[in-house]
Amino acid sequence: MKQDKLVRDKVVDALRRAIVDGALQPGRRLTERELTELTGVSRTSVREALRRLQAEGLVEESPSRGLRVSVPTQEEVQQIYEIRAELEPLAVRLFVERASQDEVDALADVAQKVTPGSDGNRDVLDRFDQILLDGCRNPMLAELLSGMYSRIHAVRRISVASEDRMTAAKQEYADLIEAIRRRSTSDATGAARRHVAAARASALAAMSVLTQEAD
Known part of the structure; x- marks a missing residue:
C-alpha cells in the first residue's frame, strides 16, 4: 500500500x-x-x-x-492576482521578521541572477520563491502561494520570456532585497505590492499569447 x-x-x-x-x-x-x-x-x-x-x-x-x-481564463488570472496581491506581501513581511541572515543573503544572491534575455530565469525565480516561502516560516501560507504559482504557470512562463519584463523585475527584486536587508517591513511589503501589480499587468498581457498557443 x-x-x-x-x-x-x-x-x-x-x-x-x-x-x-x-x-x-x-x-x-x-x-x-x-x-x-x-x-x-x-x-x-x-x-x-x-x-x-x-x-x-x-x-x-x-x-x-x-x-x-488547464487553460486559465482572464477572469481566473485576475482573481489569482487579487489574492496574490494580499498573500505575497504577507509572506515578505514574515520573511523580514523571521528569516535568518543566511536566508536573506541567499535570497539576495538569487535575485542578482535574474538576467533579462536568459533562458534560465524561470529556474531562478522558482528558487527565489522557494527561499522566500521557506523563510516566512508559515507552511500553510507557503502551500497557498505555491498552489497559485502553479495555477498561473503558463502566463508566468510567457512573462519570464519577455526581456522587458525581466529588466523591470530585476529592479523590483533589487528594491525588495534592499528593504529586506534593512528589515523594514513597511518598505518590503510596499515593494512586494508594486512587484505583484507589475507581474499582474504582464500576466494579463500574456493571456493573448497563451490563448493562441492553446488553440
Whole structure:
C-alpha cells in the first residue's frame, strides 16, 4: 500500500513538472493510455494522479471529452492576482521578521541572477520563491502561494520570456532585497505590492499569447 502511494506521488510530481515546465502545453489533451506509456505505470496510478492534478487546477475537463492541461481564463488570472496581491506581501513581511541572515543573503544572491534575455530565469525565480516561502516560516501560507504559482504557470512562463519584463523585475527584486536587508517591513511589503501589480499587468498581457498557443 505504501509502495502504491509512493508510485502515485512520483507520477503526480512528474506530470506536474511537465505541465509547469511547458512540456505539456495548456490545452493539450491527456489520455490515460498515452500517460501510461509515458510514465510506465498502471492506468490506475495515472487516473489517480490526474484526479490530484485536477484538484490542483492544473488539469481540467476538455470541451470535447476527457481531460486536458488547464487553460486559465482572464477572469481566473485576475482573481489569482487579487489574492496574490494580499498573500505575497504577507509572506515578505514574515520573511523580514523571521528569516535568518543566511536566508536573506541567499535570497539576495538569487535575485542578482535574474538576467533579462536568459533562458534560465524561470529556474531562478522558482528558487527565489522557494527561499522566500521557506523563510516566512508559515507552511500553510507557503502551500497557498505555491498552489497559485502553479495555477498561473503558463502566463508566468510567457512573462519570464519577455526581456522587458525581466529588466523591470530585476529592479523590483533589487528594491525588495534592499528593504529586506534593512528589515523594514513597511518598505518590503510596499515593494512586494508594486512587484505583484507589475507581474499582474504582464500576466494579463500574456493571456493573448497563451490563448493562441492553446488553440
